Amino acid sequence: MEANFFASLFGGDSANGTKLCMGLTEGDFWSRPAGVQLLYKGQNSDDIDFCRIVTALNVDDDVFEIPSGQSLSRWLYVARRVNCCGVEEKTLCAAVMVELDSLGNLVERSCNKVFMVDAEQITGNRVLLKWFYQPIHQAKKISRFKIYYDNGTGVIDYQNPISSLNYAGRKFYEFISNELTDDSYRFCIRAVAADDSDNDFTGQIIIQLNRQRPDNISILQGSVI
């Protein structure tokens, strides 16, 4: 049993001891032979208080129920499992960020960000954008991509996408722009869920068009070596 689970001093009736049912053994011995799942919280990953258990859950259950927080609050919750011997795993794998808006409602998360974008200038002063999407741990299932650009003004118009592509699985997605006349353009690609919510991604792809051509070879000279 982990040292921080002992509650002998309080006969098993400490705040943590009660959640772990340590009163059954007067706080001396581990009383959850089937194991337990514990929930901790903190503002961010650096200040999670692992000495204070928010709530405990049987190993077979998969839903923690906790009181809702204050509006405009933001908490990082981490769940850890403890085995039959009272040995706790030491990971941050099972973590979720809970954010409440001004009305106390849960801020819903949407799709992931577009993972990696490549841009290439192609013939006809057009630009080829190529990207990939990783559906790992996405909060909402992706439906399509929307592509925005600034039309050379420097400010991207997020209201009017210039194109939309349906998501069709793990593959590279491509978009070819129309002919671009200015020197510099900004693009943004957002993943959009089926309910039309997007990930509010504001990352921009800044493209500097190069209209110069290499000089022609004017002299071809040979010599005997």
Added chain:
Amino acid sequence: MSNRIDFFQPQHNELSVGSCAVSVYLDGQWCDFLVAEKITLAADPDFGEAVLCYHPSNKDWLPEEVNSHVRCGQKIVLKSVYDTGIGVTTPDQIPIFAGFVDGIETKDTSDEQKVTIIVKDFSARLRRKMVYGRNIYSDSGQPVFLAGIETVFNPEGKPNASRQNILQNGRSFKAFSADESESDYFDCAEAIYYLLCSYVPTGELVIPALEQLKALSGGRKIIDVDVTGLNLIDALVRCCAQAGLRFKFVPSPGETAPPEAIVFFKPECCREVELNCQWPGQVIDISKTTIASVTGKKNFSPVTHRYIVQGDYKIYEATFELVKGWDSALEENDYDRYSPISNENFNEVRDVYRKWCLNEAGDYSQSPYNQGAAFDFSKIFENGLYIRQKRRFLPALTCGKDGTSIGYFLEVSYTGGSRWWPYMSSFKILLDQCGIWLSAEQLDADLWFAILKGLLKFRITASVMADERISFAVADGPVNSTIDVVDEVITLPRRFKYKKVSPYSIFVNNSDENLSFANQADDTELLVEFAQSLSDSGGFKTEQLQIKTMVLSPVFRPGDRVKTCADSRDILGVKYDNRSICWLEKVEMDFANQQTIFTAVKKRK
């Protein structure tokens, strides 16, 4: 009875666990026309390999045009996606395999067109490098490469490393010495470091620092290890075996660093990973069950393996008093009879007064010689473990001022053994027995008068080889019990030697100014260390397992030690077995079947 058929659609048609895929980078560029089929991670001797499939989305790229897109030797890095965010999803990539295109296989039949790209890790390149010659430290400090000399570390236990480091390929390391009289010993880490620095150009592979290698090898010595003519991988394996080390190639996470790093490890010191399995009747949960299937093969056990390491035969220097090696009936008081100059039939009496022997086999104990019992070596050899057989004298271990052996130091006594004088005339050492033969054409007057008085004696200070080898045995389990013991005898006569000046040598505590040190050797400590390392890293495996996982996971590595959590079934038999260790020998990621397949082995500690 009804003719109606109802079709039901599943309520959930999504996978509960998404399929695992990796991104393929070709020469640093993310490419979409290569798809990973299988990645195999392994340490020596198999090493890592990836199989990629050529699968262009652009239909204009025909399979036969693969060579215009992929070429042998191009750098490949395979990266897996993972969530770096805590609480908020933040996908990122981590390299799980790096290597070079080693081959392209095409299959073009009527029903299938397939191009397979074989990628191998850095081991394939090192296999193409041949080890030969020596990098020598010259007096100018510049390295000189001598191609014709064998690459042997500490040959026959003699040091041959330079005392100063050489600078080559931007690295400073210990090379071979130009003057073997002023040399240091190579240790195992230095030998490995020499091979890596000499043959791997800077910037191609991340290699460990010498201090890291020394810490891992524990300062283990290396003696008489010849790697001439081996490829670099085999040479490294041979050096690593001296310290029980293994090595593998792993992708380097840095963007600017070389894509691969060579990692040396000991399986018993690697990290632990859990492979769990739920109890029967429970609802399946992939967070609690890693194992989908296990096939195992147990070898006969328990068996104790005893490693008996033997070095060369022990050699002792002593001063031996010699006996007459001729028939006393042939003795006469005729001086001229015993010289080839004055006697035509000298051969009939050639041994008389000239052949002096040790009688080690008892050949001179009986008539007509009657020289007493056979020589007793038990005091010189420090035990009676020898057989009575003919031997031969070897040069003495004691050295002269020039540092070389004094050879055979023959003394004569004209006073029946009360005083001894060095014998200054010529003599021959007999090759078929311990003895000498005086080869002067005529016996000198002093000798003849001593013969007439019956006071002539000879003694020689030389070495003799015993019947016992320097040896040490170490067992990895109980002996003298009901458990079977398998003896494995390893004989390394060039590597481990034992030479001693016995207390029965006149030079045992010499203070003669004309003599220097004695060429003694006792490699017992090294031999014990070597035997222990053999036992520690012995290849005896009690069980071999093939484990398939529920889902494909790219986090496992060869060398990972397998354990099971307390809540799990002990399906692998590792929970309560604290006398064995179980580690992953090979990790195979099968992307087609979305499984990771482990080859695990168990070994007694």
